[in-house]
Amino acid sequence: MCKVLGISPQGYYDWKKRRKSQRTIDQEILEEAILQVYKAFKGRYGSPRIALELCKRGLFTSKNRVARLMQRMGLAAVSYRKRSRIGRKSKGSGIMDNLVKRAFEAQTKNTLWVGDITYLPLQHGFLYLATYLDVFSRKVVGWAMNTRMTEQLVIDAFLQAVGRERPSAGLIVHTDRGSQYTSRRYQSTLAAHGAILSMSRLGDPYDNAVMESFYKTLKRELMPETRKFTNEKEARNAVFEYIEMFYNTKRMHSALGYMSPVEYEKQHS
Structure with a gap:
């Protein structure tokens, strides 16, 4: 084999006895740590978040080095699949003004919530998920699921959020113009808790960009390989x-x- 490879037998035995360099050892330790974090977070993290998680664990490295090693190891964060728009168009009644106007900022928690509905495909049918996020901390404050996309779904999610957070009167709740949100029962439920309604313009996802971003992340990180x-x-x-x-x-x-989100709220409480 040495003749085939064009090397001397002595050179082969010298290589065999040679110890690993410290750089090689450090790289193997880092690769193992990257793999542990990748598996712990179920492939949801890319190189920037894995690098930060490693730093939290006392293994300081850069996101660029992590990216190179992940590529070498064949690791990649789960990919994004564009979600379909769902829901029935409202007929015009119950539509509220857009009070947010893409200014997704809040100085304290429970002053601005955003809400929306998405669907999760099952082997047979769909399961609908209604969610409310606090813009201040991006925390999911309330959510509910049902096999039917009704006004009760968004009401249940809102009531869960109210029960958890106990917001003061004046809370702005921003959604799209779906029929669930323009319904009289939904709007009276919010009014009973002192909430102020705000709605996106028709067919403009950027008017509710925070929720669009959340559902994009959820679909990418949550769905099984079979979708x-x-x-x-x-x-x-x-x-x-x-x-x-x-x-x-x-x-x-x-x-x-x-x-x-929880860490952020604690730091700014």
Whole structure:
């Protein structure tokens, strides 16, 4: 084999006895740590967040080096699939002015919430998810799921948020113009809790960009490889684990200085 490779037998035995360099050892340690973080967060993190997580664990490195090693290891964050627009168009009644006008900023929590509905495909049918986010911390303050996309779905999500957060009167709740949000019962429920309604312009996703971004992230990081959940129970458990045990408490958010929503609220309480 040495003759085939054009090297001397002595050179081969010298190479075999040679110890690994410190650089090689450090790289192997870093690759193992990257793999641990990648698996711990179920492939949801790319190189910037993995680098930050490693720094939190005392292993200081750069996002560029992590990116190079991830490419070498064949690791990549889960990809994004564009979501379809759903819902029925409102007929004009119950439409409110756009009070937010793309200024998604809040100085304190529970002053501006945004809401929307998305769907999760099952092997047979769909499960609909209604969510409200606090713009201040990007925390999911309330959510609800149902196999039907009705006004009760968004009401349940709102009431859960109110029960958790106890917002003061004057809270602005911004949504699109879907029939669930323009319904009389939904609007009277919000009014009873002192909330002020705001609505996006028709067919303009940028008017509710925070929710669009959240659902984009959720679909990318939550959906199984088959892009469908086996059944309703599996989907519900996955959403609970993602929102309550990961997104709110652990997931780094670039708009929050790479803190989780809960960490951000504690730091600014």
